[in-house]
Amino acid sequence: MNPQEIVFYILSSLTILCAAGVIFSRSPINSILFLILTFFCISGHYIMMNAQFLAIVNIIVYAGAIMVLFLFVVMLMNLNSDTEPQKSMVVQVSAVLSGGILLTVIIAAFKTYSIQLTTGHALNGQTDIGLIKNLGVILFKEYALPFEISSVLFLSAMIGAVVIGKKDEVGMSLEEFDKQNVN
Amino acid sequence: MPIQYYLYLSLALFCTGIIGALMRRNAIVILMCIELMLNAVNLLLVAFSNHFNDASAQIFVFFIMVVAAAEVSIGLAIIVLMYRRVHSIDINILNRLKN
Secondary structure (H helix, E strand, C coil): CCHHHHHHHHHHHHHHHHHHHHHHCCCHHHHHHHHHHHHHHHHHHHHHCCCHHHHHHHHHHHHHHHHHHHHHHHHHHCCCCCCCCCCCHHHHHHHHHHHHHHHHHHHHHHHHCCCCCCCCCCCCCCCCCCCHHHHHHHHHHCCHHHHHHHHHHHHHHHHHHHHHHCCCHHHHHHHHHHHHHHC | CCHHHHHHHHHHHHHHHHHHHHHCCEHHHHHHHHHHHHHHHHHHHHHHHHHHCCCHHHHHHHHHHHHHHHHHHHHHHHHHHHHHHHCCCEHHHHHCCCC
């Protein structure tokens, strides 16, 4: 067993444990912290596969921006484990059972009809396609149009979040406007 | 290291996300489980990109992150709106959206 496999096993078990912590912890704050740990572990996997750009982007975007957004929303709502709604035991057990059955079925399918994966090379992190320079060239040469479209998507998401998230002042002001008109 | 290791790891992560989305009633935790599933797919894409020495998959991972960020911002805005209306983020309350 070479050192790379040892690191892989440690990192993988840590990832699975943190992911289990996300779904089994009572308090939403603990779930978010476990999810941040999971993202750091996944970034470790990216670094092992020499995808350095994605590792950094994963930490910055996911663990830095999205998770902080989650954390702010949870703190805004004053949620804790006392107010946490719980499903019944039957539903929880059946959810775990169905997820485990899905995992078993897919693994069995991959084992039985083992896909031809021998054409590529083993993952040893020796390639340099994950570096920022190579990815940037490909992103702005072949994927320039999707890149611009994603900026439009972000703009529409921003406008949508602002419109959805603001208070219902427009409706109330319209009612007040009607009232003033009647009077 | 064989690609099968990453295949099984990302499968396990994906199924963890599915179990969480099925068994929790908190809307925020369900959104987080969706993020977990997206990350499992990202991990598998990067593994195959490394395996076949093709950089396009990593660009797709980048776009998946973009879509996930947009989705989370809209989803959290909807959850905040729901909390302001009914003072709860229990997903079962959304059964009766009318009234």
